[in-house]
Amino acid sequence: MRSRYRKQIIFITLIISIGFSISAVVTYSREKGEAEKRILEESLPLIGDSIYTEIQSSIMNPVDIATFMAHDSFVRDWVIDTNSNPATIRRYLRGIKEKYNAATAFLVDDAEKKYYTDNGKQLTLHPNASRDAWYWRVLADPAIYELNLGKYQENDSLLVFANEKIFDDDGKVIGIVGISQELHHFKKIIDKYADKYNNDIYIFDQSGNIIIRSSHASSPPHFDFNSMNAAIHQNETIPHNFLLQSTATERIVGIRKLPGSNWYLAVEEDVSETLKNEKKSMIETLLVSIISSIIVILSTTGLVYNTQKKLFAAATTDPLTGLLNRHAFHERIRRQRKRHGDQAYLLAMIDIDHFKAINDSYGHQFGDEVIRDCARALSEEAAGGNILARWGGEEFLLFAPQPNGCDQISCQQWLDKLRANIAARRIRCNGMEIAVTVSIGYALAKNGVQWEPLLEMADQALYAAKQAGRNRVMAA
Numbered sequence: 001m002r003s004r005y006r007k008q009i010i011f012i013t014l015i016i017s018i019g020f021s022i023s024a025v026v027t028y029s030r031e032k033g034e035a036e037k038r039i040l041e042e043s044l045p046l047i048g049d050s051i052y053t054e055i056q057s058s059i060m061n062p063v064d065i066a067t068f069m070a071h072d073s074f075v076r077d078w079v080i081d082t083n084s085n086p087a088t089i090r091r092y093l094r095g096i097k098e099k100y101n102a103a104t105a106f107l108v109d110d111a112e113k114k115y116y117t118d119n120g121k122q123l124t125l126h127p128n129a130s131r132d133a134w135y136w137r138v139l140a141d142p143a144i145y146e147l148n149l150g151k152y153q154e155n156d157s158l159l160v161f162a163n164e165k166i167f168d169d170d171g172k173v174i175g176i177v178g179i180s181q182e183l184h185h186f187k188k189i190i191d192k193y194a195d196k197y198n199n200d201i202y203i204f205d206q207s208g209n210i211i212i213r214s215s216h217a218s219s220p221p222h223f224d225f226n227s228m229n230a231a232i233h234q235n236e237t238i239p240h241n242f243l244l245q246s247t248a249t250e251r252i253v254g255i256r257k258l259p260g261s262n263w264y265l266a267v268e269e270d271v272s273e274t275l276k277n278e279k280k281s282m283i284e285t286l287l288v289s290i291i292s293s294i295i296v297i298l299s300t301t302g303l304v305y306n307t308q309k310k311l312f313a314a315a316t317t318d319p320l321t322g323l324l325n326r327h328a329f330h331e332r333i334r335r336q337r338k339r340h341g342d343q344a345y346l347l348a349m350i351d352i353d354h355f356k357a358i359n360d361s362y363g364h365q366f367g368d369e370v371i372r373d374c375a376r377a378l379s380e381e382a383a384g385g386n387i388l389a390r391w392g393g394e395e396f397l398l399f400a401p402q403p404n405g406c407d408q409i410s411c412q413q414w415l416d417k418l419r420a421n422i423a424a425r426r427i428r429c430n431g432m433e434i435a436v437t438v439s440i441g442y443a444l445a446k447n448g449v450q451w452e453p454l455l456e457m458a459d460q461a462l463y464a465a466k467q468a469g470r471n472r473v474m475a476a
């Protein structure tokens, strides 16, 4: 019975543990996915946003200056007035260049296609000259301003040009004005933010060429800008974040278009460490919950097991002697007979003689001790495959399968020895000492005989033993 409970508890513990492990694995993979998503969609875009905002304002600064120039009434009046003096616009452009620390400041008068610069240069633009193609490109572009990369005509150095259209009161383009900044200037800005946020920063043109990259950024980058282009073009106003996973690292790249230009800002970050830390803390949390669950499962099953054990003992044993009670005795014999079939056996009913007188003379407590001592003596004598129970009051029942020799003489001798041993004992309680005797009635069963009628026969034999003077063994 006990081993059955143990098996059940092991089974339940296993089921709970397997269930918990499965749910732990599922939780871990879900949490991992959510952690990656959180980093991808929340934490890193926030950093990306601030880098973007800061870089955008630095890079867009030339556009702001060009916008200011295009709306300056002096510039507009100068272009509209056909008798304007070139020297005045040169002074104006020089002032702008110095004030904003630009590489160049320029203006194109559309009517004459004349190009004026801060250093006094004055050129005429030709639609067929590749050098001047930028002008017709900006005119054809519906955007009011444009940011592009070009070469400084004097020394071939790369410059970033901010071109803004100048309109007359009727909304007609009358010229283009703007400034240029050296590319180096932007590189410094990019490096500053790359160092500040420990990222790699790139600016691409729409064909995927790198215009500027931060000093430590790899070239080519870890991602393929062109393959991401399709997603970016669907909505150019929002940031696009991509998770790049390889066996060695996990990186995230956020790409946005810089407004008014065909340039894209890409911020790439190695998130392996961040994800590793997230995963580590997730595993720690899971381990803690697994350990505490195991403790709870073990202590609960231990508690259940002990309670079951106590309940089982209370239901099957006699509290005074610890012997089997009637119900458990029946159950044991039923199982015994089921296991071994009909075999020869002996059924003996044992009753303490004059027990009422013992109770009356020495008290109930002494009486209890007498019952306990007889139970001990019977257990010692009837050990082995025999089944012993307290049948009630001062009465015991002994079931002995395959008794010695299975004949009456040897059974009689065995039971008589048992009786004599009890009679020879001295029972002590509260400083008093007495001897007791028992009477025994027994019946022997051959194959196929039911044990209930045998019980009746043993009872009658016991009655006969009592009648015959007690302290004796009688067969049915």
Ligand SMILES: Nc1nc2c(ncn2[C@@H]2O[C@H](COP(=O)(O)OP(=O)(O)OP(=O)(O)O)[C@@H](O)[C@H]2O)c(=O)[nH]1
Residues within 6 Å of the ligand: 320, 351, 352, 353, 354, 355, 356, 357, 359, 363, 364, 365, 366, 367, 368, 371, 392, 393, 394, 466, 470
């Ligand atoms: N101390 C104690 N007494 C019990 C217990 N159960 C039954 N008794 C008493 O046992 C006594 C049995 O008395 P009887 O059935 O008259 O039998 P007896 O006095 O042993 O006489 P014989 O069997 O004829 O020898 C009764 O007084 C019961 O109250 C028990 O658990 N403890």
